Amino acid sequence: MSTLVLAEHDNADLKDATLATITAATQLGGDVHVLVAGAGCGSVAEAAAKVAGVAKVLVADDAAYGAALPENLAPLIAGLMAGYDAFVAPATSRGKNVAPRVAAALDVAQISEILSVEGPDTFTRPIYAGNAIATVKSSDAKKVITVRGTAFAKAATSGGSASVEAVSGAGSAGTSSFVGAELTKSARPELTAAKIIVSGGRALGSSDKFHEFIDPLADKLGAAVGASRAAVDAGYAPNDYQVGQTGKIVAPELYVAVGISGAIQHLAGMKDSKIIVAINKDEEAPIFQVADVGLVGDLFTLVPELTGKL
């Protein structure tokens, strides 16, 4: 039994999502190898080789893999899979983009966003926005799996001494090209990796108010900023701030929900947080049913007061 893990990275740094994925892969039993596919991604391969539990790092360094285009990556991975029993990717936007394409090439069903490994072919995963948890058993000879990062501990970034081996694939499939990206620039921690998150909802009322009230509290706490779907849809916050069923799944130590009513779809994305604090003027809001500490009142007076007193 051996498992190939897809590394999540930006050609410079190995992302935390990879570490939880490596932990899940380790639980399958057998050797864990990590594929670093990118362009000029040598530093990522070095970082991956140091991760505890990794036996080997495969590096596919090619301009065609720089932007992680799935048309180019999937054939590379499917080719490498001849030597592996399982392919495991983080359930990030990149992992979700490429893994099903690999599964199709291998003619196997994918098991999406697993929460636990119950055995070499049995896993739990959320369905219906996390309102139910299914235990599924795969009958395929090879497994293709994506991993929910918040459900597994992160593998240690030191202690490993994996060998690094260069691999190559067919390169560009010639069907797609990367045009550009508008990445949200922020000095704050990354949402899925943050220990504390302050999230704002529709009650903020405008983009200006969102930043005026949420940002200082987040900065005071050293927190990442999140948002409900309603706030993102209304244009108060960019799409990558969205926490919920179709946005990011987070599980920080502390989650502060400000002016968020707590739709099922939002709760699905944050209910595994260790401590949840809710500030909302509606005392009947569903967010209070999951909050450890609730404060009913006007966020426009309470949030600045809280920022001041922390």
Added chain:
Amino acid sequence: MKVLVPVKRVVDYNVKVRVKSDNTGVELANIKMSMNPFDEIAVEEAIRLKEKGIATEVVVVSVGVQQCTETLRTALAMGADRGILILTDVTTESLAVAKVLAGIVAEEAPGLVILGKQAIDDDANQTGQMLAGLLGWAQGTFASKVDPQGETVNVTREIDGGLETVALKMPAIVTTDLRLNEPRYASLPNIMKAKSKPIANKTPADYGVDMTPRLTTLKVTEPAKRQAGIKVKSVDELVAKLKEMGAVA
């Protein structure tokens, strides 16, 4: 250019699903079913491409039980031109559905296939990518903007760090994210008109596809419930409580 839009019949977005007491699945008896919300966005996008004169025909397809006809009628009432029902009682897994869709693509030769990024029942987020893989086509998943320009389509995608744009050679696959558009409601005259639009009936066997599931669901359980905590009366109390819990220094 023809646009193909697969649609799935799922438990309505507003229904609070309950796990069956015998843990074999979720309660589906007498539950309101609707079109998967992401698929509504896909249908809307296809219709808009037709209204702009870019698409010539919008074909909708659904794989599943007989009642999927209702889902197809909803899409036809929104403005799609015709429907295809692939009748099967077997649990539909993404891979098998993608194989059926690949067969339909071979017949219909669409320039774009637009799908919802995931269905809100099994939350798999696979079918579009698998179809693209089977066909060897380019894919633009989690789309917030779709801009066909001659032989290519530029797709702006919602990704973890923000947005990215890719240029795809057509024919291509697009999967929709929430902010691509706001689907229209079907008007009463259009609902009436949809009743006379054609729906072809086929089966997976017509495309040589074996629907046998690869995954067996051993059990379905309720997620761990969170207990509601306490309510505090003031910011001072909140700060004190957070310190007590060790959440803040």
